[in-house]
Amino acid sequence: MGSGDGDGIPPVGGGDHQNDNITSVSVHQELSEMKSTMNELMGNMTNMLQMMQSQSRDISKLTQANETMQGEINRLAQKCHSIETSILDNHTTNSTMTSLLRTTCNRIEEKQKYHDVMLQNQQWKYSAPRPSDDYWSTLDGDEDDIAEDFLEQIKKSTEEMRYGTGNGEIEINAGLLYNEEFLPHWKEFANALKQYHYHLKQSPDIVSSLELFNMDLSDEVVDLLSKALESTHFQKFDLRNNTFGQKGIHFTLKHLKSNRNLEDLCLEDNPINNMDDINKLCKIVRSHPSIKILNLNRCKGTYVNGYEMLTRIMTAGKNKLKLIDLSNNDINTEGRTYISDFLAKSTILESLLLEGNELNNQDAIGIAKALKQNTVLSFLDLTGNNNITKIGWEALRETEFDDTSLNSLSNSNHMCNIKYPPDDSDDIIEMNGDRSFTKAFDPYFVRQKKIYSVLSSRNRENSNVEHFEDIHVKLLPTMLHSIHKYSNYHEGEGICQVRGHVQPLSIVYEICRNWEESIAVFEALSS
Numbered sequence: 001m002g003s004g005d006g007d008g009i010p011p012v013g014g015g016d017h018q019n020d021n022i023t024s025v026s027v028h029q030e031l032s033e034m035k036s037t038m039n040e041l042m043g044n045m046t047n048m049l050q051m052m053q054s055q056s057r058d059i060s061k062l063t064q065a066n067e068t069m070q071g072e073i074n075r076l077a078q079k080c081h082s083i084e085t086s087i088l089d090n091h092t093t094n095s096t097m098t099s100l101l102r103t104t105c106n107r108i109e110e111k112q113k114y115h116d117v118m119l120q121n122q123q124w125k126y127s128a129p130r131p132s133d134d135y136w137s138t139l140d141g142d143e144d145d146i147a148e149d150f151l152e153q154i155k156k157s158t159e160e161m162r163y164g165t166g167n168g169e170i171e172i173n174a175g176l177l178y179n180e181e182f183l184p185h186w187k188e189f190a191n192a193l194k195q196y197h198y199h200l201k202q203s204p205d206i207v208s209s210l211e212l213f214n215m216d217l218s219d220e221v222v223d224l225l226s227k228a229l230e231s232t233h234f235q236k237f238d239l240r241n242n243t244f245g246q247k248g249i250h251f252t253l254k255h256l257k258s259n260r261n262l263e264d265l266c267l268e269d270n271p272i273n274n275m276d277d278i279n280k281l282c283k284i285v286r287s288h289p290s291i292k293i294l295n296l297n298r299c300k301g302t303y304v305n306g307y308e309m310l311t312r313i314m315t316a317g318k319n320k321l322k323l324i325d326l327s328n329n330d331i332n333t334e335g336r337t338y339i340s341d342f343l344a345k346s347t348i349l350e351s352l353l354l355e356g357n358e359l360n361n362q363d364a365i366g367i368a369k370a371l372k373q374n375t376v377l378s379f380l381d382l383t384g385n386n387n388i389t390k391i392g393w394e395a396l397r398e399t400e401f402d403d404t405s406l407n408s409l410s411n412s413n414h415m416c417n418i419k420y421p422p423d424d425s426d427d428i429i430e431m432n433g434d435r436s437f438t439k440a441f442d443p444y445f446v447r448q449k450k451i452y453s454v455l456s457s458r459n460r461e462n463s464n465v466e467h468f469e470d471i472h473v474k475l476l477p478t479m480l481h482s483i484h485k486y487s488n489y490h491e492g493e494g495i496c497q498v499r500g501h502v503q504p505l506s507i508v509y510e511i512c513r514n515w516e517e518s519i520a521v522f523e524a525l526s527s
Contacts, residue, residue, distance in 0.1 A: 111202070113198060114198040114199070114201070114202050117195055117198045118163075118164055118198075121162045121163055121164075122163075124162050126155055126158060126159060126188060127184075127188070128155075128184040128185040128187070128188045129184060130151070131147070131179070131181035131182070135179060135181045146174055146175060146176050147176060149174055150172070150174035150176050150182075150215075151185065153171070153172045153173070153174060154172055154185050154186070154188075154189050155185070157170045157171070157172055157189065157192075158185075158188050158189045158192045159192075161192035161193060161195075161196040162192045162195075164199040167206060168200065168203060168206035168207065168208040168209065169207075169208070169209045169211070170193075170196075170209065170210050170211065170234075171209075171210075171211040171212075171213075172211070172212050172213070172215070173211070173212075173213040173214055174213075174214060174215060175214040175215075176214075176215055176216065177216045178215070178216040178217065178218045178221070183220065183221070186221045186224055187224060189224075190224035190225060190227070190228040191228070193210075193225070193228040193229065193232055194227070194228040194231060194232060195232075196232045197231045197232040197233065200232065200233070200234075207235055207236070208234040208235050208236070209234055209235065209236035209237070209238065209264075210229075210234045210236070210237055210238070211236070211238040212238070212239055212242060213238070213239075213240055213241060213242070214240075214241045214242070215242050215243075216242070216243050216244075217242050217243070217244040217248060219247055222244055222247055222248050222251050225251065226251045226254065226255070229255050229259070230258065233258075233259040233260070233261045233262065234259070234261070234262070235261055235262060235263045235264065235290075236262075236263065236264040236265075236266075237252075237255065237256075237259070237262055237264070237265050237266070238264070238265075238266040239252060239266065239267060239270060240266050240267070240268035240269050240270070240295075241268065241269035241270070242269075242270060244270070246273060246277075248270065249267075249270065249272055249277055250277075252265070252267060252270075253277070253280055253281060253284060256281075256284050256285075256288065256291070257284045257288075260288070260289055260290060261290055262288070262290055262291060263290050263291060263292045263293060264291075264292065264293040265291065265293065265294055265295070266293075266295035267295065267296055267299055268295050268296070268297040268298060268299070268325070269297070269298045269299075270299060271298075271299060271300065271301035271302070272296075272299050272300070272301045272304060273301030273302050273303055273304065274301065275303065275304055275305070275308065275309075278304060278308075278309055278312060278313070279312065281313070281316075282312045282313060282315070282316035283316070285313070285316045285317050285320070285321070286316045286317075288320070291317075291320060291321065292320065292321060292322045292323065293321070293322065293323040294313065294317060294321055294323070294324055294325070295323075295325040296309075296313065296324075296325060296326055296329070297325045297326070297327040297328055297329075297353070298327070298328045298329070299329065300328075300329040300330055306329040306330040306331040306332065306357065306358075307331050307332060307333060307334070307336070307338075309326070309329060309331075310326050310329070310331050310338070310339070311338050313326065314338075314339075314342055314349075317349075318342070318346065318348065318349075319348060320348065321348065321349060322348060322349060322350045322351065323349075323350060323351040323352075323353075324349065324351070324352055324353070325351075325353040326353065326354055326357075327353050327354060327355040327356050327357070327381070327384075328355065328356040328357065328384075329357060330357065330358060331354065331357035331358060331359065332357070332358040332359075333359065333360075333362075333363050335362065337366055339354075339359075339363060339366070339367060339370075340363070340366030340367050340369065340370040341370070342370075343367060343370035343371065343374050343377060344369075344370040344373050344374065346374060346376060346377065347376055348376065349376065349377060350376060350377060350378045350379065351377070351378065351379040351380075352377060352379070352380050352381070353381045354380075354381065354382055354385070355381045355382065355383050355384045355385075355419075356383075356384035356385070357384070357385050358385065358387060359382060359385040359387065359388060360385070360387035360388060360392070361387070361388055361389055361391045361392035361395075363385075363388070363392075364382065364385075364388045364391075364392030364393065364395055364396055365391075365392060365395045367380070367382070367396070368395040368396045368398065368399040369399075371396075371399045371400075371413045371416055372399055372413060374413070374415075374416070375413075375415055376415070377415065377416045378415055378416055378417060379416065379417050379419070379434070380416055380417070380418045380419065381418075381419040382396075382418070382419070383419050383420070383421050393420060393421070396418050396420075397418075397420075397431075399412065399413050400412055400413050400414075400416070400418060400431050400432055401430055401431060401450060403450075403454050405467070406451060406454065406467065409450055409451055409454060410447060410451065412450070413432070414432055414443040414444075414446040414447045414450070415432065415443050416432060417432045417433055417434050417441075418431065418432070430449070430450055430453045430498070432446050433446065445489045446489075448485070448486040448488070448489035449486075449489040449498065451486050452483075452486040452487055452489060452501060453498065453501060455483065455486070455507050456500065456501040456502045456507070459502050459506055459507045459510050460502065462510060462514070464507060464510055464511055465510070465511055465514040465515045468511065468515060476515075479511075480508050480511070480512075483504050483507050483508055484504045484508075487501075487503075487504040
């Protein structure tokens with residue numbers, strides 16, 4: 001029995017020829033029915049494409065989509081023919097054939113729906129009316145500009161969704177109080193949002209996001225958005241600083257639960273007023289397949305305990321969240337060690353933002369100890385915790401840059417970029433930096449930079465030799481080679497050497513000139 005064709009159709013083992021013939025007849029009948037359905041779909045799609053081409057000759061993107069669609073139709077038709085040939089040759093089972101054909105039919109139907117929507121939208125025009133003169137008469141000059149900006153943004157976003165243009169990022173940012181005269185615009189937006197999922201499904205490579213900032217959203221608008229988002233799922237959902245109350249929180253939790261594609265959720269500046277909602281959020285996060293980023297900056301409401309909020313959120317996301325922002329939530333540990341215990345064992349979390357809380361020196365020292373074990377966390381923000389004084393910051397600094405010896409420096413944390421207070425930044429340049437910007441902040445390069453920094457500072461003091469007195473002279477060539485190697489920490493991204501670092505030849509000269517062991521070797525060779 002030969003193998004399947006190029007579509008990966010599995011072969012069937014031997015069996016009773018009579019049963020095989022009966023199965024082939026049955027399968028062939030089902031195939032004929034499905035082919036008839038597919039041919040009808042293809043015919044409809046071909047007619048639709050011809051209509052779209054005649055109506056959109058000046059729309060280059062849509063024309064290109066038409067050509068792509070025609071190629072897809074041809075490819076799927078060839079695949080159907082290949083499946084039919086394989087069935088008649090008895091190279092696949094009835095269930096496998098049916099599955100393949102149904103998948104193919106579904107893909108054609110989805111593309112037909114998408115292009116049908118795109119065709120209909122070519123006839124669509126934005127129809128929401130401008131607010132009345134009575135509305136504008138209530139505004140001053142600045143409010144006029146804000147309202148005009150909002151109208152422009154919501155119209156632009158609506159048109160992008162209708163026409164399938166843009167890059168998948170839908171954003172409206174306007175510090176605007178809600179007025180009933182804006183409701184028609186929100187209805188237009190919600191209707192476009194509802195059918196935007198066709199475009200997102202056909203554009204799997206884009207990173208989609210819906211960002212609605214700084215707005216007063218009425219209950220009616222929240223209901224419109226909730227209904228529209230039942231079908232349209234973005235990867236990023238940002239609702240920072242919207243005064244939509246508990247209804248808005250419940251809407252967000254409902255969407256997080258249903259949107260299995262969501263990776264990034266921001267609720268910054270939207271208070272969550274009770275622990276029941278925190279618990280609901282944690283339950284959803286714990287079972288969510290995709291969520292990676294959770295921003296709850298300034299989200300502690302009236303009846304929420306900041307520390308309990310932190311422990312429940314971090315526990316729920318311990319195996320999935322890569323960034324947690326719990327800044328400005330009145331978090332006070334009262335001597336409890338959950339944060340440091342969590343960081344000592346964490347293998348997922350990459351960024352932790354705890355700015356503007358009530359952490360103290362004891363917390364900072366505990367976190368510093370945890371970072372000696374943690375090799376994953378790459379960013380930590382504890383600024384604005386006014387109870388952390390110089391003692392706490394020095395403990396954190398020592399974790400990153402312990403220059404007691406070259407060995408202690410080598411064993412420091414080279415991964416985590418700790419954000420220090422602005423008035424405590426004298427030698428931040430020797431710290432771990434931000435790896436999101438440059439390869440030079442890879443832990444390997446960071447370690448080289450720190451070691452070379454210490455060699456440079458000791459060279460200026462003519463004191464490197466005293467730290468090498470216990471090194472055997474046989475290691476001298478290796479040590480000198482290492483000095484040159486560490487001086488190249490900036491390679492890879494064109495980053496200039498840190499100002500104040502001396503040239504490697506100066507360090508080599510100092511060591512060879514002052515180290516008794518090297519002098520003895522020189523004298524022995526000279527004689």
